[in-house]
Amino acid sequence: MTTATKSNPWFQDEDGTWYMLDYRHDGQYGAMLTGWQQDGGEWYHFAKSGAMQSGWMKDADGTWYLLNSKHDGTFGAMLTGWQKVGGKWYYMDASGAMAENEWVGRYWVDGSGVWTATR
Template sequence: TGWAKVNGLWYYLNSNGAMATGWLQYNDSWYYLNTNGAMATGWLEYNGSWYYLNANGAMATGWLEYNGSWYYLNSNGAMATGWLQYNGSWYYLNANGAMATGWAKVNGSWYYLNANGSMATGWVKDGDTWYYLEASGAMKANQWFKVSDKWYYVNGLGALAVNTTVD
């Protein structure tokens, strides 16, 4: 019973000696054993969700860096997509689960995600251009608005109008 390595692959034998398949909880970690009983590693799609099993087979949770991208795996191990609130900041995870940085268009609005992935609010300078992001993170565009008793205008692309006349 327990773990057995056969031809470089790991298997788990139940107390009756039968090979286990599917999800297995062992020593506070979760493992997935394929239909042939071999322990899975890497990305696993299961019932419409993606999971990551590290090199020792244990299911990962929390932030994961993989091939230069960051992913967030919920407490049940399922990869998150869409908006994620974590430690007081908002992050956007693309449909493939990778954390977005820079500009992202979500449901018709533009957002700016800092280099660490956190959503920006307020004034953001990108190159030589200033943009204003509401408290929701959505970029203001084509409108006048007031910040700290000063009026500003941003064009249809969200860029702050400077040294120009606005009709």
């Protein structure tokens, strides 16, 4: 278990779940953050429970995002660019949104966001 501080807002519970605490003096000091949060130049998404998410995440608008599920120092960070998942290639644009039914350069991605060579 880790303890959050002003200089490090991250907190990990006994189950290994990560949270980010609010250290801004805006009336929410120490509260768990939810939604999109930026730390160290990386974007992370936190569920309504405050738990950091990883893997595929669909927002309220139906947009898919891919959050790093590898424990490589950027666990949970939003991914961009071409990403290989389960043997298939997906493209996440600069905002992190998965491309669907569109050309990405010379490559077509289908309605599931998968690069396909058949178009």
